[in-house]
Structures are given as C-alpha cells and as structure tokens.
Amino acid sequence: MEKVTIIGAGGFGVSLAIIANQNHHAVTVWDISEEIVQAILRDGEHKTKLPGVPLPKEIGFTCDPQCMEGSNLIVFVVPSQFIRSVAQRLKPYITPQMVLVNASKGLEEDTFLTMSQVIQSEYPDNAVGVITGPSHAEEVGRGVPTTVVAASKNESAAAMIQDMFSSQTLRIYINTDPVGCEIGGALKNIIALAAGVCDGLKCGDNTKAALMTRGIHEITNLGVKMGGKPETFCGLSGIGDLIVTCCSMHSRNRRAGILIGEGVSPEEAVKQVGTVEGYYCCHAAWKLAQVHHVSMPITEQLYHVLFDGASAAQAVQNLMNRPKKREYEDILS
Incomplete structure (x- = not known):
C-alpha cells in the first residue's frame, strides 16, 4: 500500500482518488475550498462534478495540507492558471522523496512552460511525471474503460504512476516524452x-x-x-x-x-x-x-x-x- 495525495477536489482529481482507493492505496484529497470539502463529506459524493457516484469512506477529504506527510505520490489536479501558486503554497509539506504528478492541461501564460515544467521549476529535486490522454472525469469516475499515458523523463516515476493507477477500467501506457x-x-x-x-x-x-x-x-x-x-x-x-x-x-x-x-x-x-x-x-x-x-x-x-x-x-x-x-x-x- 502506498500513500497518495490528490491536490484538487475537482472531477478528475476525485476520479483518480476512486481508482487509487480501489487499488488499495491510502488516498487523501486536499482542496483549498472548505465549502467543497464539507459538501463532499456531507453528501458522500461530488454532486457538482460526479453526481450519483458514491465515494468510498476510506478516501479522506481535507483542507489541511499536513495530510501530505508521508505521501509517496502527490498529484496536482487544479486549473492550469493556479498550478504555480498552489505548488508554492504547499512547499512546506512536500519533500524531495515524493514523486510529483501533473494531471492538468495548459501552458503558463508568462513563461510558456507546461504544467509539469512549472512544478519541476518549483521542485527541482523531485521526480515529476504526467497523467494525460482522453479521460473525461465523468467517465473515469464511473468506471467507463479509459486509456491514458503516464509520462516522465524518469521512467521509474512513470512506472510508479502506471502501477498505482492501472485498473480494470483505466489502462495506462508509459511514455518518456512529457x-x-x-x-x-x-x-x-x-x-x-x-x-x-x-x-x-x-x-x-x-x-x-x-x-x-x-x-x-x-x-x-x-x-x-x-x-x-x-x-x-x-x-x-x-x-x-x-x-x-x-x-x-x-x-x-x-x-x-x-x-x-x-x-x-x-x-x-x-x-x-x-x-x-x-x-x-x-x-x-x-x-x-x-x-x-x-x-x-x-x-x-x-x-x-x-x-x-x-x-x-x-x-x-x-x-x-x-x-x-x-x-x-x-x-x-
């Protein structure tokens, strides 16, 4: 069992949390919004992003960034324009041993960097990977068969992502071209x-x-x-x-x-x-x-x-x- 922290309680973040939980990993979802976290805890589902999808009680939802302590994998799933500010906010809680994963899609406006490059620039000592491909959260969260790639220049990091999220409904290929x-x-x-x-x-x-x-x-x-x-x-x-x-x-x-x-x-x-x-x-x-x-x-x-x-x-x-x-x-x- 590995410890996974998902950064961002949006539809895709919660979908990845469901899959990691099904793979018997310890999963916590962190979000900056107390309102979103409390609504999920109250309803037992994400009514706005994944209505009708029950969330396993084993998945933690919190606004406390200390939840990242001891995590093997940190997955960033926030809108691209907020990746850098969130990465900076969480610096006190992320250690060099953690593998960092980007699951957001976009380019940084001022630097033209991809999202994993933004994360790498804030955490130069960490292995950084990417999860990307045809993966609407509305289908991933409901277990509709989906195939994506885990990409990293560090192939062992890509293999780790592949192992932690591969399931009967999510097939992941390794790619070394992030x-x-x-x-x-x-x-x-x-x-x-x-x-x-x-x-x-x-x-x-x-x-x-x-x-x-x-x-x-x-x-x-x-x-x-x-x-x-x-x-x-x-x-x-x-x-x-x-x-x-x-x-x-x-x-x-x-x-x-x-x-x-x-x-x-x-x-x-x-x-x-x-x-x-x-x-x-x-x-x-x-x-x-x-x-x-x-x-x-x-x-x-x-x-x-x-x-x-x-x-x-x-x-x-x-x-x-x-x-x-x-x-x-x-x-x-």
Missing part, C-alpha cells in the same frame, strides 16, 4: 474550442473532420519545435485526446465554443461554462507560434475571435480562403 504529451494535452483544447465554434455555426461533419486533422498538424508542428517527439502526437495524448475533446459534450472547451458560434461573447461563454482551458491556452499558444515561427492558422483565427472581437463566421472563411499549398509542405518546419 513535453510532447503535455503540448498535445494543452493545445487540443484550442482545437476543441474551435470545433465547438463550428458546431455553433451549424457547420457539418466534414468541417469538423478537416478542423481536427489540420489541428493535429498545428499541434505537431509546434510541439516538435518545443522538443516533443513526432510520434507522441499520433498517440493517446495527441490525436486521442483531440478526438474526445472535439466530439464530446463533456468537453467544456467544445461547449464554450458552441456558445461563441451561436453569438455569445467569448467572455460570457467562459463565464457560463466555467474553466475553459483552451481560452487561456490560445493566448499563450499564439505567442509561442510567433516565437518559434510556426504556422498555426486555426489558432491564429481563434485568437482573433476570442480576443480581438473578430467574427466566428469570418474566421472560417479566412481559413478556407488561405493560399493554395501542398498538404505536408510545412510539416515540422
């Missing part, structure tokens, strides 16, 4: 937001298929420039995560995009849906594309819709009217 895995997981939210916009505009299946295909092309181009391996983007953390996020109504990015396509302002769409990682990531990704001189037309057009007041319908036309070219002439360039 940068590529996280770039795929972050940037697919941008494409999913754009896919939702197309849905809101009542575009068809052909449109979405084209958008997803050209979207993974953009993600790969930038991801390789940032040090990722090309094959990573053909896997679970690339095309796998892209498919589920573009096509599922569990996806907050897609739902926000639908509202924008229907005429709701981007700011109001994000307010209605909640955490929309693609909204924040689009800003960072567009800046990164310029830094690395990578062509990312979908990201560029979505950026103008989200932040410059551009028309969603015009953005589609702008993409369709781009100069003629070969399909692969700029890949990895």
Whole structure:
C-alpha cells in the first residue's frame, strides 16, 4: 500500500482518488475550498462534478495540507492558471522523496512552460511525471474503460504512476516524452474550442473532420519545435485526446465554443461554462507560434475571435480562403 495525495477536489482529481482507493492505496484529497470539502463529506459524493457516484469512506477529504506527510505520490489536479501558486503554497509539506504528478492541461501564460515544467521549476529535486490522454472525469469516475499515458523523463516515476493507477477500467501506457504529451494535452483544447465554434455555426461533419486533422498538424508542428517527439502526437495524448475533446459534450472547451458560434461573447461563454482551458491556452499558444515561427492558422483565427472581437463566421472563411499549398509542405518546419 502506498500513500497518495490528490491536490484538487475537482472531477478528475476525485476520479483518480476512486481508482487509487480501489487499488488499495491510502488516498487523501486536499482542496483549498472548505465549502467543497464539507459538501463532499456531507453528501458522500461530488454532486457538482460526479453526481450519483458514491465515494468510498476510506478516501479522506481535507483542507489541511499536513495530510501530505508521508505521501509517496502527490498529484496536482487544479486549473492550469493556479498550478504555480498552489505548488508554492504547499512547499512546506512536500519533500524531495515524493514523486510529483501533473494531471492538468495548459501552458503558463508568462513563461510558456507546461504544467509539469512549472512544478519541476518549483521542485527541482523531485521526480515529476504526467497523467494525460482522453479521460473525461465523468467517465473515469464511473468506471467507463479509459486509456491514458503516464509520462516522465524518469521512467521509474512513470512506472510508479502506471502501477498505482492501472485498473480494470483505466489502462495506462508509459511514455518518456512529457513535453510532447503535455503540448498535445494543452493545445487540443484550442482545437476543441474551435470545433465547438463550428458546431455553433451549424457547420457539418466534414468541417469538423478537416478542423481536427489540420489541428493535429498545428499541434505537431509546434510541439516538435518545443522538443516533443513526432510520434507522441499520433498517440493517446495527441490525436486521442483531440478526438474526445472535439466530439464530446463533456468537453467544456467544445461547449464554450458552441456558445461563441451561436453569438455569445467569448467572455460570457467562459463565464457560463466555467474553466475553459483552451481560452487561456490560445493566448499563450499564439505567442509561442510567433516565437518559434510556426504556422498555426486555426489558432491564429481563434485568437482573433476570442480576443480581438473578430467574427466566428469570418474566421472560417479566412481559413478556407488561405493560399493554395501542398498538404505536408510545412510539416515540422
């Protein structure tokens, strides 16, 4: 039995806690919100994120960070914009022997770092890994079969993550390309937001298929420039995560995009849906594309819709009217 602490009582964090508990590990979920923790303890379930999923009594829920004492594994599952502040807040309780895991998807706005890189910068002496892939909490928490990757430059850390969370319903592959895995997981939210916009505009299946295909092309181009391996983007953390996020109504990015396509302002769409990682990531990704001189037309057009007041319908036309070219002439360039 290992001791696991989950940082963040959101849907995916609680889902991972359920799986670790089923694997007979000692699990505690820490959250900064007393209101959320007390509601879970009172109801025996997470009514807002995983309604109808009973939570085993063995899982602890607390706002006391001392719960991390003696943990073998610390899993960060908080919105990307809060990863650094939470990591800094918990420094008195985390020791170098603990393996730290990122399960959030996004890029830090000012530094362009992935979330595991943010954690590593705060904890340079710890082994750091990533859990990512097609994994909506609404399905993981209910035991719907799901397959993801555990990625780390430290393969023993990746193997530890694999061992602790593999189950009859969660199959985990090891990957040694955390940068590529996280770039795929972050940037697919941008494409999913754009896919939702197309849905809101009542575009068809052909449109979405084209958008997803050209979207993974953009993600790969930038991801390789940032040090990722090309094959990573053909896997679970690339095309796998892209498919589920573009096509599922569990996806907050897609739902926000639908509202924008229907005429709701981007700011109001994000307010209605909640955490929309693609909204924040689009800003960072567009800046990164310029830094690395990578062509990312979908990201560029979505950026103008989200932040410059551009028309969603015009953005589609702008993409369709781009100069003629070969399909692969700029890949990895």
